């Protein structure tokens with residue numbers, strides 16, 4: 001069975017998470033592949049779909065939002081998982097419902113964060129400035145910046161497999 005993992009990233013964390021999830025699913029016998037939405041439309045013929053991307057300034061990556069809205073009907077037809085790479089702790093079901101609509105969130109078999117980081121060397125332009133300020137002021141104390149979260153990726157794989165093999 002095929003699983004498509006489509007992601008939108010700015011500094012590579014969501015790409016790393018998508019590839020790691022693909023490895024977990026492949027090790028469990030599925031044909032899983034990660035697709036960068038910046039490279040065009042991913043394979044829509046898979047049996048299940050994962051859509052993920054990072055959050056900045058409270059907003060899920062624009063490419064992930066646009067893809068979700070433009071492909072809602074197709075995504076509602078198969079098991080769906082939604083993830084975000086982020087450092088904050090906002091409730092993702094509420095955030096996604098506001099930004100891509102409640103239908104997809106209600107349909108998803110998994111909605112959660114896959115971790116995140118705020119490494120200064122990865123940032124450019126204004127983002128670099130914001131991260132520098134946050135590091136200086138200690139505002140990042142409440143954030144999780146430990147990189148990708150493998151435990152949640154395994155939980156995502158479990159939820160998808162349960163939906164595919166009831």
Ligand SMILES: Cc1cc2nc3c(=O)[nH]c(=O)nc-3n(C[C@H](O)[C@H](O)[C@H](O)COP(=O)(O)O)c2cc1C
Nearest residue numbers: 010011012013014054056057058086087088116117
């Ligand atoms: C300028 C800036 C704003 C951010 N805003 C948020 C935010 O609102 N909520 C959050 O949880 N994480 C926020 N983050 C953390 C990012 O989501 C985190 O760096 C993530 O790993 C980026 O993933 P990406 O490399 O796939 O783009 C922010 C990071 C930066 C640099």
